[in-house]
Amino acid sequence: MDKPLNSPLDDTKNTADESLEPPLNVAHDWQRISPIALVYFVLMFIKNIFGNFIYVAPALLIGYNKAMEDPSFWLPVVYGLSALLGLASLLSYYFFQYRLTNQQIEIRSGVFSKKYVNLPFSRIQNVELTEPLYYRPFGYTCMQLDTAGSVKQEAKVVALKKTFAQQLKHEILAAHLIQSEQAESPSPESAVDNEAPVPNEGDETILDRRNLDDLVIHGLTNNRVWIFLGGMAPFIDQISSTIGEWLMMFGFNVNQYFEFEGRSGWQIASTVLSTFLIIMLIISIFSVLGSIIAFHDFKLSKIGDRYIRRSGLFTKTEVTMRLSRLQMIVRQQDWLDVILRRINLKFEQSNANFNNPQAGQLTNKIIVPSVTNKECQHLMLDAYPNNQLNEIKFKRVHPRLLVRNIFLFLLPISSFVTWVFIENENIEGLPYLAIGVAFIGFLMVMRYLRWGYAKDDNFIYVRQGVLGVDYYTFPIYKIQQATFKQSWFLKRKQLCSIEFVLAAGAVHVPYLPQEGGLELIDFSLYEVEQSKRNWM
Template sequence: MDKSVAALTPVVENSKDWQRISPIALLFFTERLIKFFVSNLVAFLPALYFGYDGLKENPQLGLAIIVGILLFICLTTFLNYYFFQYRLTQDHIEIRSGVFSKKHINLPFSKIQNVKLEQPIYYRPFNYTCLQLDTAGSAKQEAQIVALKVDFAEQLKKEILAQYSITHHAESPDDSAELTPEAVENEIILNTRSIADLVIHGITNNRIWIFLGGLAPFFDKIASYIVSTFSDFGINIEQLLTFSDKPMWQITLYAVTLTFLILLPFIFFSIAGSVVTFYHYTLSKVGDRYIRRSGLLTKYEVSMRLSRLQMVIRQQDWLDLLLKRINLKFEQANNVLTQHQAGAQNNRIIVPSIFAHQCAALVDDVYPNNQMMTIAYQRISKRFLLRNLVFILLPLYSLVTVFLTVTGKTQLLWGITPLAIFAALLIFMRWYRWGYASDDNYIYIRRGFFGVDYLCFEHYKVQQVKFKQSWFQQRHQLCSISVVLAAGAINLPFIKADKGSAMLDEILYQVESSGKSWM
């Protein structure tokens, strides 16, 4: 055994007895439950909308509901804490949790590939942290101990990684290099983000339509409240918005000002979210392990072995294109299972709002000799436009037009026609962006609408391929292909059938002949 590996011998005492976590974990379970309610707030909006008048007439009913929710949170929090236990054996960690749905997780140290520490702000004064354990399996096999002393968690982390290193040392002598004390001391900082970068990231990644969609049922009440509020200050909004006697420049100014006022609070909210998530951001490298550290209220540490990297995504929305910024994502196994869960971006390797030269340096570091931005991409067939515009959108618009004309509601066409034109524009931009290419080592996909994403992954990472042909595609010698990686499926529609077949054959050949593991 290598001396550097043997130096990290197990130092955490084993115990046959189940251990309880600190009572400070009550704060953790409370926060998690509150996040659940907030993340599902849209689902409760219809009930709130229809029950608003009744609650207004019977405020005691609303008070009872609030008290009931608080009691439910307190009881659920206590039960989650009470039933959470863990036990350390010689080379395993066991975790029991759950109130009604019991969970018992038994993880060998040798199977744990990543150990992540998360320290919420309410843990810092007491020097506690959360220890998250990540295996190569599904997200359901991941586990966490929600309240450990920082020193003990760091000690346990070293022991787990040392055990993994010892187990795999014989298979790959270089696989454990990053776990040696010398390697840790030589940690390389690859990238950092300033507050200004995070502000730009918050602006360019603002998802205002999600909030506006959730508020849609309340627009009438919100409008009435705004009118009433301004009336209290002597401002007649209805008179200001009467455009019949106003010049066009004044109408335009009103529209721009109103739009800006509506967008402003959502932009501030998005910026705040970006700063909270990525504050004090660093991306570093130890051996073949990439480590992301960030977080204002909660400190996150996410690591990824290079062997676990499934795909690199170079992402630019339309505002990113204008500001010449790029969001780079390193997709690893399991991300497809967790990316829609609350806090998912905190568990991913994301480099927000970087410049083109910074992006190129990071991509070259993980994928040497890649041609992501220099290779010639082939567009998908124009018959994609024919199918979606001529055979789907145009007949649908024609049927709606005929129906509205027959029913005498032609005035609605002033609203439906712009929507149809916008849908046609989206379909065209989708075709215009969609492209593909490959070389001896990598496959490249380009896609998007008004923004553009570039995807790059290695042939041997593919786990499954699909070749599909509809009657329309078969008639015109076209096909759609799909490749499945541990990070998700990637679809490529309306390409030449012979090229699609050749690409899949090359992928299968690389998978069989390379002898490399996807993990």
């Protein structure tokens, strides 16, 4: 029997100038979103165009060169694209409608390709509220809804008044909590008790905050600007030429600086090293700025069994995740994190599309950046009280993994390169080759030493990494599939590899003793069958 669509917050007084949305209990007719959504649609179209950077890069490069030669030639193209962008945004806004009926939300959208989504509140697993910078002065937000099903069951209402979105979020979470409790206790008496609302905002407990110094450390230790530089590769010649001309205005000749003819070895090394340090400094500055923009005012809190993550400088994001949806915790450290004794903690939740992520898909993890070991342990025990990650002893994978990597990959390739150097009489390059081979061998040894696995009565733990180290912790009852893999070579040596598949992804452990691998799989599947617990 459907519950009337009345929010516990309906008694909040909203004047006509505060919200364009009707109260929840009268929003049964098809509603239009706010006209401010036009800005959202324009920016999303632009983002989608530049999101396919690899396809538009040649056109942008040609267009840039043409514009430099004859700027007026491209004016009609710019005007035409602007008009097309405006028309597409206007039509997207006009055809976007939603309504609330019988504890469900319906959304119609699309201009030429019509899309209709019908989501019962009880099936919605995640509610994400996003406040872009251009929404904030007007009090609007985007609401994204996600179920445990396919991407077709995800929905987004792109411009709701913030107060209305909070009421709707509260109603959705209340319906989902009631449905979950009724599934666990289906008796009529318990159904009456389950009419209690979800905990209110006053019950919120702050678990963790991140300060500016934490975000600076996170930006330095998790530098991802190389991805951006890779995307800029088609423009590198033009960019370097422009920078060179700009520096020439200040009397600095870049070409002369990199003219190595007649210089000694230490001068060349000094030039290369100083250039590398300058580039790394610039990259680090961009990375730190990115970290501050993404995690500004970070707060992780908890209400009942729900985790709530809020962060963002320009675009404020609020992500809600039920504890039952948590699939595994990842404790991640890059090499600089190891030195600074910081940890990036990831709460990975169920995501039916982890093998085929979609643009704009709801974030499937909560990241807590650059926490200390004590903070990390506190957060892990809050989610998984019985986990023993800090105390458990890991079993190392078989040494044949290292032997295979060295004799099958490193030695043949290095021998071939050495032969090429000798054939070309490049004897001076052999010491550098030896250093490179030794470094790669060191990385292979570290990779082998990092691999490890362990289990207790409730959890499985996996360790991996090279210079850094990552730990994966997940409850055994969350396992959906366990795979035993054994090639002809592994079978000869009585070895195997195993893979655990969870709703958040797969965790792989290579080169285990065959007996130990089978025992681990049998133990896991037995625990899954015996517990009969819902992975959601």
